[in-house]
Amino acid sequence: MDKQKATLLLQDGTVFHGTLIGKHGTNGGEICFNTGMTGYQEIYTDPSYTGQIIVNTTPHIGNYGVIDTEVESDSATIAGIVVNSFSEVYSRLDASQSLNDYLISNGITGIADVDTRKIVKHIRSKGAMNAIISSEFDNLEDLQKELEKVPDMAGLELSSKVCTKEPYFVGNENASIKVACLDFGIKKNILRNLVDRGVYCKVFPAKTSLKEMEAWGPNAYFLSNGPGDPAVMDYAVDTIKEILALNKPVFGICLGHQLLAEAVGIKTYKMHHGHRGLNHPIKNILSGKSEITSQNHGFNVVREDTENNPSVEITHVHLNDNTVAGIKLKDRPAFSVQYHPESSPGPHDSRYLFDDFISLINNN
């Protein structure tokens, strides 16, 4: 049978023709690329990618199928995938289904058989932009109309849409440390890392009040990763300001880092095309050591604001472009990083940050 055709249209008018993968239909979002050579399932199920079309720079996708235990959330909320060579056949003993079936059941439309190297070079030079993938429409006018419906990532609040609707618990209830996790789109592996270190977690919806969280009596707070633009999340920034006033330990990852920064007066900005991959080099200023990290972000904290803030110390920098990658508050037991120590997928160099959080709690 002939493969069904699909079209990818970028906001600047560039068109790519390929074949359909996943669900027949039309999806739009912000196009971005991830340079990881493996871990497509973890990437597609990371809620931080909500509303984004992911281009995988690694050419072979689908060849090890999908396995239920390796998801980072219960569904994939990405806006599509762009792949060079897609495999419907998968070779892995414990795989539960093919990636194609997984995409169909999650309602995701993707495109394969396109020149992903060319697309990535294009985004890298022109910057982040919206795009649409469709197997329904192939004339430019229709595609253009669909593309216009896609909202801009700058100014978009998505955490309250992807977070848990009700609080839930993870870990052993007799554990000595209780951490309230504010869910802005939390990845499961963050919770696994906390639980593995003897933490009992209660995960709260993004818009939970401090009063409700404090009623549980947590020893510390965790601010999760998540999708969207931190600059429009006043509700979260206000809650974090209240959390900081308690003087309890706080740890933030990615969106959680950006929101902690906003809470102490540091602005965030949209990057040209972001950092997404598994081999981003970071220098820990405090230890002098470097670490290879997993990253996924399109916004960042303003370096100048961070340097000029007397209550903040820069702890980590990104070695590719010198952007701020980690901060610590001087007057509070609070720290955060722009990258992903839980990785999944990615190297484990930065797992020590979870140990640092536990030490901070134990010594508080």
Ligand SMILES: NC(=O)CC[C@H](N)C(=O)O
């Ligand atoms: N992984 C994340 O938490 C992403 C944070 C934010 N949405 C960004 O793109 O920068």
